[in-house]
Amino acid sequence: MASDLNGFVKDAKALVGKEVDDVPAGTDLADWLTIRRFCAALGDPNTLYKDPGGGVATKYNSMIAPPTFVAAVRTPNSGGPYVNKQYGVSPFLTRGSFEWTDIIRVGDRLESTIKVTDVKEAGKRWGYESADVESSVEYRNSYGGLIGTGKGVNSMLAYERGKDMIESRDIYRYSDEEIHKIENDIEAEPEPRGKLLRYYDDVEVGEDLPQLVKGPLTLSDMMAWVVAEAKSLSLGALVYNDLKDKYPGRVVTNPTTNWPYWDADQSFEDILACEEMGFKSPPSRGIQRVCLAGQVVTHWMGDDAFLRSLDICVPEHWVYGDTMWLNGKVTGKRIEEVDSESYFAVDIAITGINQLGTTIAEGTATAYLPNPGHTVALPIPH
Amino acid sequence: MTTQEQSFEDAVAEFLEKSREELEKESGENRPPWSPSPFDQAGPPYEYSQRFTPDLVAKYALTIGDDNPLFTDPDHGKGTIYRSQVAPGPILALVKYPSPHGAVRPGGYPLANFISGAAWEFYDGVKVGSKFRASKVTKEIFEKPGSRGNLAFMISENQYWDYHGDLVGKCYGTQIYVPMREMGNSRAMDSSKLGQNMLYERKTSSYNSEQIGDILDQIQGLERRGADARYWEDVEVGEKLGPVVLPPWTLLDQVSYHSVSYATVSDQLAPGDELAFEPAYRRQRLNNSAWENPITRWKGAGAEHEDALLAIYRGQPGPFDFGVQRTQMCEQLFTNWMGDNGFIRRLQIALRKPVYYGDVTIYTGEVTKKFKEIQKGDSSNGGSPGDREYYAVGIKYQGVNQVGEAQVIGTGTVYLPSKEAGPVELPIPHPSKTNFVPYETFYRDWY
Numbered sequence: 001m002a003s004d005l006n007g008f009v010k011d012a013k014a015l016v017g018k019e020v021d022d023v024p025a026g027t028d029l030a031d032w033l034t035i036r037r038f039c040a041a042l043g044d045p046n047t048l049y050k051d052p053g054g055g056v057a058t059k060y061n062s063m064i065a066p067p068t069f070v071a072a073v074r075t076p077n078s079g080g081p082y083v084n085k086q087y088g089v090s091p092f093l094t095r096g097s098f099e100w101t102d103i104i105r106v107g108d109r110l111e112s113t114i115k116v117t118d119v120k121e122a123g124k125r126w127g128y129e130s131a132d133v134e135s136s137v138e139y140r141n142s143y144g145g146l147i148g149t150g151k152g153v154n155s156m157l158a159y160e161r162g163k164d165m166i167e168s169r170d171i172y173r174y175s176d177e178e179i180h181k182i183e184n185d186i187e188a189e190p191e192p193r194g195k196l197l198r199y200y201d202d203v204e205v206g207e208d209l210p211q212l213v214k215g216p217l218t219l220s221d222m223m224a225w226v227v228a229e230a231k232s233l234s235l236g237a238l239v240y241n242d243l244k245d246k247y248p249g250r251v252v253t254n255p256t257t258n259w260p261y262w263d264a265d266q267s268f269e270d271i272l273a274c275e276e277m278g279f280k281s282p283p284s285r286g287i288q289r290v291c292l293a294g295q296v297v298t299h300w301m302g303d304d305a306f307l308r309s310l311d312i313c314v315p316e317h318w319v320y321g322d323t324m325w326l327n328g329k330v331t332g333k334r335i336e337e338v339d340s341e342s343y344f345a346v347d348i349a350i351t352g353i354n355q356l357g358t359t360i361a362e363g364t365a366t367a368y369l370p371n372p373g374h375t376v377a378l379p380i381p382h
Numbered sequence: 383m384t385t386q387e388q389s390f391e392d393a394v395a396e397f398l399e400k401s402r403e404e405l406e407k408e409s410g411e412n413r414p415p416w417s418p419s420p421f422d423q424a425g426p427p428y429e430y431s432q433r434f435t436p437d438l439v440a441k442y443a444l445t446i447g448d449d450n451p452l453f454t455d456p457d458h459g460k461g462t463i464y465r466s467q468v469a470p471g472p473i474l475a476l477v478k479y480p481s482p483h484g485a486v487r488p489g490g491y492p493l494a495n496f497i498s499g500a501a502w503e504f505y506d507g508v509k510v511g512s513k514f515r516a517s518k519v520t521k522e523i524f525e526k527p528g529s530r531g532n533l534a535f536m537i538s539e540n541q542y543w544d545y546h547g548d549l550v551g552k553c554y555g556t557q558i559y560v561p562m563r564e565m566g567n568s569r570a571m572d573s574s575k576l577g578q579n580m581l582y583e584r585k586t587s588s589y590n591s592e593q594i595g596d597i598l599d600q601i602q603g604l605e606r607r608g609a610d611a612r613y614w615e616d617v618e619v620g621e622k623l624g625p626v627v628l629p630p631w632t633l634l635d636q637v638s639y640h641s642v643s644y645a646t647v648s649d650q651l652a653p654g655d656e657l658a659f660e661p662a663y664r665r666q667r668l669n670n671s672a673w674e675n676p677i678t679r680w681k682g683a684g685a686e687h688e689d690a691l692l693a694i695y696r697g698q699p700g701p702f703d704f705g706v707q708r709t710q711m712c713e714q715l716f717t718n719w720m721g722d723n724g725f726i727r728r729l730q731i732a733l734r735k736p737v738y739y740g741d742v743t744i745y746t747g748e749v750t751k752k753f754k755e756i757q758k759g760d761s762s763n764g765g766s767p768g769d770r771e772y773y774a775v776g777i778k779y780q781g782v783n784q785v786g787e788a789q790v791i792g793t794g795t796v797y798l799p800s801k802e803a804g805p806v807e808l809p810i811p812h813p814s815k816t817n818f819v820p821y822e823t824f825y826r827d828w829y
Contacts, residue, residue: 032420033431036645036655043659050655051418171677179679186660214659216680219689223637224644224658232440233638236447236628236711237601257740258588259630270633271690272586272701272739321678 003088003158005121009131011087012080012119012156019115020135022083022247026072026230030108034230035065038072041221041228041288043214044295046192048303052106058195058303059375065104066298067148067307068291070139072230074112075287076152078135080119083247089131089156090264090277093286097311097363098294100148102141102379109142117151126166128159146382152287159278161252161264166278171321172355174216182323185213193302200333200344200371209300209328209348214292216323216355217284222269225288239263252276271320281321286314289324289361293350296328297365305369306376308343312350312363324352324360336368339381343368393492393567397559398534400485402523409518409538410486412478415645416653427515427543430477431646436510438642439469445638446470446707447628448714450606452722456510461609462722463805468507470717471551471726472710474542475500476643478516479706480555482538484523486650489670490569492562493534494581494696497705499556499792501730501824503816505549505766506809512544521554521818530579534559537821549764549812554819562697571695573674581697586740587784589630597742600627607721614752614773614798623719623747623777628711630740631703636688639707690739703737708781712790715745715779720796725806727774728795730828735787742784747794751776751829759811768811773800776829795829 027034032052039049044066047054055063079091104110118134133154139147159166174182190210215221226233234242240261243251247263254262256272267277274282290312297307318324332347345366352361368376388396414421414429422429432438436456443453448470451458459467480500485491522537540553564575589597604626628635648654656665663682666672672681673695686696693701709731716726737743752775761767774795781790797806819828 028437033645036415036419037657040645040655040657040661043661045661047418052420054418173677174679182680186663189660212660216675216678216682218658218662218675218680218682219685219692220662220682221658223640223685223688226637227641227644230641232444233634233641234444234447234449235635235638237604238444238447238449239632239634240598240601240629241449254630254632254740256586256588257630258590258594259740260594261629262632263634266632266634269637272633321675321680 001086001088002160005089005129005131005158008081008087008089008156009119009121012116012131012133015080015116016119017115019113020078020080022080023075023078023114024231025074025112028073028110030065030069030104030106030110032106034072035069035106038069038228039066041224042292042295046298047194055106060103060105062105064106066294067100068098068294068310069104070098070148070150071287071291072228073110073139074114074137075229076114076135076137076150077154077287078114078116078133079154079156080116080133082156083249085249086251087249088160089158090161091154091156093152094155094315095153095313096150096287096290097309098148098150099309100307101146101382104147110147111140111142112137122155125155125157128157130158131156145379161278162255162276164278167283167317167319168280169319171281172216178355182213182216185211185325189213192299195303197304197370198300198302200346200369203330203333203346203369205330205333207330209296212296212299212326214324214326216321217318219269219320222282222284225285226269279319281319283317283319289314289318289352292326293352293361293363294365296326296350297348297367300328301367301369304376305367306378308345308366308368308380310363310365312361314361316358316360318354318360322354324354326350326352326361341377341381343376344371344374388567390492390563390567394561397485397491397493398523401536404482404485404520405523406519406521409482409520410650411483411518412647414648415655416648425515426517427541428517430514430516432476433513434469434473434508434510436467439467439473439510442473442642443470445642446711450714450717452717463725463808464507464509467510469510470710470713471502471504471508471729472713473508474514474551474553475706475710476646477514477542478518478540480538480540480553480709481557482518482520482536482555483557484536484559488651492565492567492569493559494562495557495559497555497709497733498558499730499732499825500709501554501819501828503552503728504726505551505812508550514542514544516540516542522821528560531561535821539818543764547764548766548809549816552816554824556821570673573676576676576694579697580699582736583699584738586700586738593784597627597629600625600744601629604718606718609722611723611799612719612721614775614800615802617749617752617775617798619749619752621749623779624715624745626715626718626745628743630742631737632739633688633701636704636707639704698736699738701739705733708733708737708790712745712779712781712792715747716777716794716796720798723799723805725797725808726794727772727797727810728828730792730794730824732791732825733789734791735783735789737783737789743781743789745779745781747777747779749775750778757811760813762814765814766809766811770807770811771803772797772806773803793828
């Protein structure tokens with residue numbers, strides 16, 4: 001259908017400052033299995049997030065969840081009024097950021113609320129007129145303690161679904177040499193830093209963080225992420241009922257079966273339907289890359305450090321078969337005063353480059369590291 | 383003998399020989415996630431990792447397409463024979479996969495395997511808050527001639543106890559193994575042989591407006607009995623059940639099942655949580671079980687069921703469903719019909735043609751028998767005492783796709799409330815040691 005971007009923007013602006021319900025909550029409990037599923041979707045082997053017995057011996061006196069686990073509580077990607085009616089626009093998360101004030105312990109009950117915080121015309125993206133919907137999620141534990149906040153930018157593209165192509169690149173075919181390089185790079189990844197302290201004094205500006213290799217992206221990787229988001233998933237006629245009653249804006253036609261009550265959100269991951277959303281090979285969800293970027297830092301910083309913030313843009317698509325090399329570099333060191341507390345902060349630049357040399361993730365992170373005589377005091381005053 | 387030297391015939395023979403060595407032994411499958419994890423590694427019976435909380439039960443019901451408030455509403459069940467929210471009985475398939483998978487080795491054996499059935503006995507409702515431990519023992523292995531040579535059938539007996547020690551259900555699961563010469567001597571087929579000898583050939587269906595209208599009419603016409611008791615005396619042989627319609631099958635339908643099953647159990651060769659990226663890569667390499675993607679050429683985690691590019695490794699023309707998920711979806715045909723106060727005592731599911739991406743399944747059934755039966759039990763450990771008569775109906779059902787192929791056939795026995803005898807009393811009396819029901823008994827007309 002023809003796009004009504006102006007109508008969408010007008011309706012979206014009316015939601016600014018309001019709580020919205022287009023993004024269902026994921027889990028409300030940081031139980032062992034949900035944490036494991038989340039880590040599994042990132043390929044994160046860190047025992048800090050796995051070993052309940054070992055966790056008791058850490059400074060947290062508990063196994064904890066990775067900081068990006070908040071994405072399993074609720075993803076910060078509201079599309080505003082997009083689900084309510086057919087505007088002829090399609091959402092792609094293009095930026096995700098988090099700021100944390102505390103850890104999540106296994107067993108914590110968690111709550112979240114999401115609001116639309118800004119809506120603006122954003123010009124052309126990938127050749128199509130677009131508008132950005134920014135939303136913000138606040139994450140708290142059931143005692144009222146603030147875990148952190150998340151922000152996301154959903155780029156709403158005005159293009160004719162099922163007709164126009166956003167990414168016409170075929171699934172990538174690797175040479176023997178390229179495959180050997182990926183294998184070698186995976187084998188070269190070090191284990192997570194773990195209990196071994198990384199002091200602020202040990203770190204130098206310009207220092208590289210260990211590279212992580214994600215891919216070639218498989219359907220298994222993408223399905224694991226959908227599960228990691230921990231949202232309730234219905235089957236069969238229940239999907240039809242949901243679309244009809246709650247999400248009429250997401251109703252499209254499956255290009256393979258011609259079924260007219262296809263959920264546009266399902267075209268991610270689906271090689272038989274992704275053409276409908278303008279792709280020759282299935283695209284992954286942008287928030288997965290944001291959380292993978294977080295692993296670059298937690299892998300490097302050690303158990304006693306704290307990921308304070310993460311801000312990642314995903315300017316291009318990561319599609320089935322693509323490989324992403326994630327790298328980090330220390331760009332700055334500083335003492336950060338937060339109320340009465342001092343933190344030894346290290347700023348890090350993160351990039352994710354695919355096999356074609358295209359940047360598909362880039363942004364920054366800040367980690368608070370311990371230093372001799374100084375542990376990272378939690379929660380961060382706020 | 384190394385797999386490099388072994389012939390296809392010898393590999394199949396080794397598989398059968400080593401699988402037969404597992405007869406009457408506890409299966410190594412579906413154990414708790416490996417340490418470090420919080421779960422007891424000792425058994426049998428083995429601890430299952432998930433507790434059936436109200437949230438999980440509701441979530442599970444949606445993943446099998448059933449939003450019956452008996453399963454999704456914590457308050458609704460309080461007025462029923464269960465006196466609480468309950469889960470559909472086949473949720474126990476999460477606890478222990480119904481059927482056995484025979485011998486394993488790195489690289490696997492050159493046979494394509496498919497779950498072909500599950501036959502359940504239930505003794506009580508699966509109540510919210512419960513947690514389970516289970517046992518799986520291989521009981522039968524036999525061969526039957528098929529178009530591709532002898533098919534191997536493996537039957538297990540699964541028992542599911544809650545942490546009060548009560549036996550809530552049992553399952554006799556069937557796994558079929560199809561020898562695949564194209565695989566050579568391992569489970570990972572050389573990509574040059576893909577497509578040489580497919581098990582099925584059928585393109586994905588596309589629907590016209592008339593067909594779509596019919597499907598929508600049937601979805602909207604769904605009837606659910608609910609709290610309105612269906613008395614045994616009011617039921618007549620020949621009475622129809624359904625339809626329950628599943629619209630065109632999708633990838634998300636498969637992922638929905640993963641959302642309640644991923645990382646909950648280990649398998650014999652891996653801890654259970656290596657689902658993606660580097661850990662999945664290392665697992666595939668360690669077990670020498672990677673499939674080469676025919677386009678990317680990467681040997682990674684294989685989603686043979688869900689991935690349109692990898693299904694061909696299983697001799698399938700496109701994405702195909704998980705049989706174990708299918709074995710759990712027909713229960714709603716029964717619960718919708720019998721109402722909140724009926725009880726599924728036995729449920730046999732025989733899987734036929736796979737459900738492919740885009741397939742529609744229409745479940746219908748018919749009452750074929752009315753009878754009364756007496757159940758006796760004892761108070762020994764794990765038993766449930768009593769000597770009680772139940773008012774039963776036998777039901778035959780099927781799930782048929784849009785081209786008329788049976789995807790599921792089976793039978794069930796339902797206990798209904800009686801005007802003369804009152805409500806169905808639970809738990810069903812049973813001894814601590816129940817008898818194994820063999821394949822020849824349950825696979826046809828098992829009431």
